[in-house]
Amino acid sequence: IANSLDFTDRLLPRLQLKPEHKPYLLRFLPYNRDQMLSIVNDRLGSIELFDRNALMLCASKIASTTGDLRTVFEVCRQSMELATNSPTKVNVGVTQIMEVFTNTTQNINSSDHVQTKSLPTFEKLLLCSLIICMRTNKKRVCTRAKLLMVFHDLCVKHKLPSTDGIEFEGLIDALESKSFVKIIPSKNKIKQDDQIHGKVEENILIDALQDQTLLGMVLHN
Helix, strand or coil: CCCCCCHHHHHCHHHHCCHHHCCCCCCCCCCCHHHHHHHHHHHHHHHCCECHHHHHHHHHHHHCCCCCHHHHHHHHHHHHHHHHCCCCCCCECHHHHHHHHHHHHHHHCCHHHCCCCCCCHHHHHHHHHHHHHHHHHCCCEEEHHHHHHHHHHHHHHCCCCCCCHHHHHHHHHHHHHCCCEEEECCCCCCHHHCEEEECCCHHHHHHHHCCCHHHHHHHHC
16 A cells, blocks of 8 residues: 555645655565565465475566565465365475466456556656666666666656656655566666666556557657
């Protein structure tokens, strides 16, 4: 709920008027693989029905897409049903997990499940900037510096107020908290060289964004 409702941006904008009253935003980042695996083992460890490799596979796949723990438990639930309904007694292994994932991942990565209309305008524009970077690089990653340059150019081109470095970092953090991107720190410890990885397929993002007038113009120019 906190990640999808930005009260300070849309509902309580006057809180931004005075620096001393500016609220502190607490971002809830998506779970990573190890966190998911730890929670699932804590909840389901006593059942002794799941192979460790199966749980590792499940956690890895969800962490690379949405980071939503609810999806992990839903995949586990459906896998348990497959195992218990099997004519022979079997544990939940990689086979059952992959069978469930065939259908589950199709639902996760559909434009109906990618919610962009409720995002603030600048977050939408940053997603468009990431798409442009991915098209240019022909990869799903872009450096933080390159993304800032493309984002700034779009703001100037469409006569929108550009953001400073701190505000730009806040936009990236917001998209990471909503599972649209993943920030990969650079090996040289230089922040501008960090890799911004798009966690949602380009065509899915385009389907979700192109029906909005400004963003449609950005993506098709």
